[in-house]
Amino acid sequence: MQLRLNGEIREVKDGTTVAALLVQLGVRAPRVAVEVNEVVVTKDRYEAHGLRAGDAVEIVAFVGGG
Amino acid sequence: MADTWSLGSHTFTSRLLVGTGKYPDFPTMQRALTVSGAEVVTVAVRRLDLSKKGSESLLQWIPKGMTLLPNTAACFTADEAIRTARLGRELDMGELVKLEVIGDKRTLFPDVEALVQAARVLVKEGFTVLPYTNDDPVTAKKLEDAGCAAVMPLGAPIGSGLGLRNPYNLRIVMETVSLPVLVDAGVGTASDAAVAMELGAVAVLMNTAIAEAKEPVLMAEAMRDGVAAGRKAFLAGRIPMKLHAAASSPMTGLIGS
Numbered sequence: 357m358q359l360r361l362n363g364e365i366r367e368v369k370d371g372t373t374v375a376a377l378l379v380q381l382g383v384r385a386p387r388v389a390v391e392v393n394e395v396v397v398t399k400d401r402y403e404a405h406g407l408r409a410g411d412a413v414e415i416v417a418f419v420g421g422g
Numbered sequence: 423m424a425d426t427w428s429l430g431s432h433t434f435t436s437r438l439l440v441g442t443g444k445y446p447d448f449p450t451m452q453r454a455l456t457v458s459g460a461e462v463v464t465v466a467v468r469r470l471d472l473s474k475k476g477s478e479s480l481l482q483w484i485p486k487g488m489t490l491l492p493n494t495a496a497c498f499t500a501d502e503a504i505r506t507a508r509l510g511r512e513l514d515m516g517e518l519v520k521l522e523v524i525g526d527k528r529t530l531f532p533d534v535e536a537l538v539q540a541a542r543v544l545v546k547e548g549f550t551v552l553p554y555t556n557d558d559p560v561t562a563k564k565l566e567d568a569g570c571a572a573v574m575p576l577g578a579p580i581g582s583g584l585g586l587r588n589p590y591n592l593r594i595v596m597e598t599v600s601l602p603v604l605v606d607a608g609v610g611t612a613s614d615a616a617v618a619m620e621l622g623a624v625a626v627l628m629n630t631a632i633a634e635a636k637e638p639v640l641m642a643e644a645m646r647d648g649v650a651a652g653r654k655a656f657l658a659g660r661i662p663m664k665l666h667a668a669a670s671s672p673m674t675g676l677i678g679s
Contacts, residue, residue, distance in 0.1 A: 383470065390512075419468045420451070422581075
């Protein structure tokens with residue numbers, strides 16, 4: 357299925373969870389925050405939150421800023 | 423008694439808040455942050471670059487014990503700012519947010535209408551909201567009524583280094599709200615920071631003036647001292663300005679009189 361991940365279309369296996377997506381991307385969960393369809397998914401729900409085709413996923417981190 | 427100030431449940435001694443953007447490199451940033459004495463540092467929330475695995479994390483270069491203040495910089499709508507604030511809270515597990523809703527790309531002046539809207543929503547969600555705003559007392563009052571923890575009027579456009587363009591408005595903002603007033607943006611050099619504190623600002627927030635100075639670490643020290651000097655002068659109470667001279671030495675007892 358296709359997701360929109362940080363603004364770009366990406367193919368993932370059906371039923372991928374947020375936790376599985378982060379593993380697949382090699383992203384360390386403590387350093388990021390995740391939003392699916394404009395709603396934050398808290399860390400305790402990464403395992404349970406299954407993604408669906410067409411979901412808009414944002415993975416963010418802190419960067420320098422004023 | 424220590425001269426402290428508070429934001430929500432936090433109490434601070436340093437009155438200089440520093441940003442983490444635009445430094446030449448992370449080691450310089452780390453030294454500048456340490457030397458500045460800041461207890462609060464701002465950070466931005468951005469999409470993770472998924473093509474760069476294992477890139478250096480900003481957080482490991484921020485000295486331990488500093489309180490993070492996530493911002494909503496470059497958000498142009500209340501909705502974007504609200505979403506960014508929620509993501510910042512998820513990243514940091516803290517409730518502080520520097521709320522920015524920008525209305526104009528060239529000046530980065532705030533969209534105060536959207537700012538007040540976003541502030542109302544975030545206050546209801548339990549955030550300690552620090553809005554970056556215009557030097558407008560009417561907006562400052564609206565932000566106070568919305569439940570913000572402080573107001574942060576600009577001294578001049580972000581990154582401009584123009585100093586305090588309207589110190590009179592800043593004074594009116596300070597007498598209009600009973601919240602802490604922090605001057606955010608516009609400071610170019612240490613005297614600007616001192617003037618902000620002499621006017622009665624509770625603290626000063628800056629980034630570019632330190633990060634883009636020729637010697638950021640030395641400028642961080644200058645800003646620390648400027649803020650401290652301005653605060654002391656404010657507490658000490660300056661003399662009124664007079665048009666004519668008032669001699670410092672006795673005018674009597676002169677030789678040959």
